[in-house]
Amino acid sequence: MKLLVPIKRVVDYNVRVRVKADGSGVDTSNVKMSMNPFDEIAVEEAIRLKEKGTASEIVAVSIGEAKAQETLRTAMAMGADRSIHVATSAATDTELQPLEVAKLLKAVVERENPDLVLMGKQAIDDDSNQTAQMLAALLGWPQGTFASKIEPSEGGLNVTREVDAGLETVALKLPAIVSVDLRLNEPRYASLPNIMKAKKKPIDQLTPEELGVDTAPRLTYVKVEEPPKREAGIRVDDVPTLVEKLKSEAGVM
Amino acid sequence: MAQILVVAEHDNQTLAKATLHAVTAAQALGDVTLLVAGSGAGSVAEAAAAVGGVAKVVHVDDALYENAVAEDLAALVVAMADGYEGFVAGSSSFGKNVMPRIAALLDIAQISDIVEVLDAKRFKRFIYAGNALATVETRDPKVVLTVRTTAFPAAPAEGGSASVETIQALAPTDLAKFVGRDVSESERPDLTSARVVVSGGRGMGSGENFAILEALADQLGAAVGASRAAVDAGFVPNEYQVGQTGKIVAPELYIAVGISGAIQHLAGMKDSKVIVAINKDEEAPIFQVADYGLVGDLFQLVPELTEAVKRP
Ligand SMILES: Cc1cc2nc3c(=O)[nH]c(=O)nc-3n(C[C@H](O)[C@H](O)[C@H](O)COP(=O)(O)OP(=O)(O)OC[C@H]3O[C@@H](n4cnc5c(N)ncnc54)[C@H](O)[C@@H]3O)c2cc1C
Numbered sequence: 188m189k190l191l192v193p194i195k196r197v198v199d200y201n202v203r204v205r206v207k208a209d210g211s212g213v214d215t216s217n218v219k220m221s222m223n224p225f226d227e228i229a230v231e232e233a234i235r236l237k238e239k240g241t242a243s244e245i246v247a248v249s250i251g252e253a254k255a256q257e258t259l260r261t262a263m264a265m266g267a268d269r270s271i272h273v274a275t276s277a278a279t280d281t282e283l284q285p286l287e288v289a290k291l292l293k294a295v296v297e298r299e300n301p302d303l304v305l306m307g308k309q310a311i312d313d314d315s316n317q318t319a320q321m322l323a324a325l326l327g328w329p330q331g332t333f334a335s336k337i338e339p340s341e342g343g344l345n346v347t348r349e350v351d352a353g354l355e356t357v358a359l360k361l362p363a364i365v366s367v368d369l370r371l372n373e374p375r376y377a378s379l380p381n382i383m384k385a386k387k388k389p390i391d392q393l394t395p396e397e398l399g400v401d402t403a404p405r406l407t408y409v410k411v412e413e414p415p416k417r418e419a420g421i422r423v424d425d426v427p428t429l430v431e432k433l434k435s436e437a438g439v440m
Numbered sequence: 441m442a443q444i445l446v447v448a449e450h451d452n453q454t455l456a457k458a459t460l461h462a463v464t465a466a467q468a469l470g471d472v473t474l475l476v477a478g479s480g481a482g483s484v485a486e487a488a489a490a491v492g493g494v495a496k497v498v499h500v501d502d503a504l505y506e507n508a509v510a511e512d513l514a515a516l517v518v519a520m521a522d523g524y525e526g527f528v529a530g531s532s533s534f535g536k537n538v539m540p541r542i543a544a545l546l547d548i549a550q551i552s553d554i555v556e557v558l559d560a561k562r563f564k565r566f567i568y569a570g571n572a573l574a575t576v577e578t579r580d581p582k583v584v585l586t587v588r589t590t591a592f593p594a595a596p597a598e599g600g601s602a603s604v605e606t607i608q609a610l611a612p613t614d615l616a617k618f619v620g621r622d623v624s625e626s627e628r629p630d631l632t633s634a635r636v637v638v639s640g641g642r643g644m645g646s647g648e649n650f651a652i653l654e655a656l657a658d659q660l661g662a663a664v665g666a667s668r669a670a671v672d673a674g675f676v677p678n679e680y681q682v683g684q685t686g687k688i689v690a691p692e693l694y695i696a697v698g699i700s701g702a703i704q705h706l707a708g709m710k711d712s713k714v715i716v717a718i719n720k721d722e723e724a725p726i727f728q729v730a731d732y733g734l735v736g737d738l739f740q741l742v743p744e745l746t747e748a749v750k751r752p
Contacts, residue, residue: 203703204568213572280567281574285540286549309685313567315552316536320510321544329511329615332537335678345619349678350533351632351687356619357509369668369685370678405549410575414566417710420731422722426744429716429734437714437731439636439693440660440749 188242190233191301193292194226194249196258197312210410222258225307228367231374233305234266241339244268248295251279264377264385271391280312287402289321294398308333308366319366329359333368442470444526449534452481457633458530460594465587466528468557471495479506489604492596502609507618514541515613531586543584550584551576555591569684570707590690634663636693642669643698656746667699683708698738701726
């Protein structure tokens, strides 16, 4: 089974992002960037499927500026075999949007013919939670979203999904798209020898033009502002004071 | 008037609360039709017709739609898409799963988890775990939206008298099959619509220790939630998770116990009306958003609080 794992370079989840004063977006200059945490989980799962002998090859793909290649190197240091970089100068948090990303990925899928695309359920910058479902739609493939367990079965996959009421399992035919959730696995750290080895693994370069995809955004981010700030309240000394305040001051009891 | 299709979420017996919130958002855009696709879901179609502000219900009854399998449900919506300018669902796991599939099939850029409708083309939504609020304008001729349920009041469940039209199911896509579900039954109110939520974090130490939170929740008629760390540690099941990637809640009272207040957790609860934090670390970031902070050991303070709020 051949696996394709799309990954996104995003502002690290530990960074407290700042909204630009002119309201044009979030300041992403000079902040730590990392692989989207959900995508790390997708890479890890791909490696585990390869270690189990279920998968034969793992191809990582990232769409973005030149530095996306650093993120691809991380994926290859973890264990991906090779990479594809689709180069664009568009800001990947606002200007390059899920529908266009899905179209680019569809074009990559058509070149690579994977049996399974494993990807994060959501990117922690735009928080859209759309790309996997859209890619599945465009390809006419089944989708297993928010996966916490993936089990190969006769002719397909059983995917356990984290849903609002608990867990749900669907059986998918292959080829398929699976979007992964937090509890699928705990991603490994790349070892130093593997980081060195990853430097020699190939990265193919492509452009949206070569893939024949129009990436002009349909959505305009008219304004990005600081959300209303919640003021810190008070400290109470003990439980009776808390209960008293909740009753008389806050009126919620 | 624009025609807006709201895709109803249900379990073939009850219409989900999330759908009532989605109806309110959809009403700001035009006349609302509710699609009820299910199996033996006649009572849901009836309930849908009674929702205040719903102009029409389209009902499809077929085993194919029993479990809202995204591949078949999306195909159905796309087949009936011509008459509608907007497609809306709640931003629940149901809406998140099915709406982007519909959007891509219609070649429309979806706008996820909106918190405000400015006009037919402009919406507000949070990005970066709630750290920034974006105003987004679409150039597409139609809109596909998911709606943050805490940002819109629920449409009244009674008072409407919409007509119900029955349509035929499509042929199965045969791409995916529902296998089963594992749902924990609970007598407690639903996390996303409870008036009071009591949440526990890593500080709870174990699943057994959640019993002291449950005792408090019982006194307050509250739902129980959790941080990601508590879910990852296996203290409680995944459906308890509140946050950027879990559930978004905005109760009247949110009590965070043994939760540090990471930005990803705050993203799911900081619109609560009143926040109480109980934490032994007085530097914990949760205190920066708490209206009332109580510094100390939760194993002492929570039982004390439960005692203090006991109904006579
Ligand atoms: C991609 C991504 C998505 C995420 N999504 C979410 C999400 O949706 N929801 C979420 O919650 N997190 C999410 N997180 C995780 C988040 O970053 C934090 O790691 C998590 O919220 C921490 O949980 P916690 O506060 O329970 O644990 P900790 O940060 O470990 O805090 C435990 C707290 O308990 C206190 N404590 C310990 N013992 C006691 C005691 N006896 N009495 C009183 N206080 C005590 C400690 O002082 C501490 O403040 C996400 C992270 C990533 C990377």
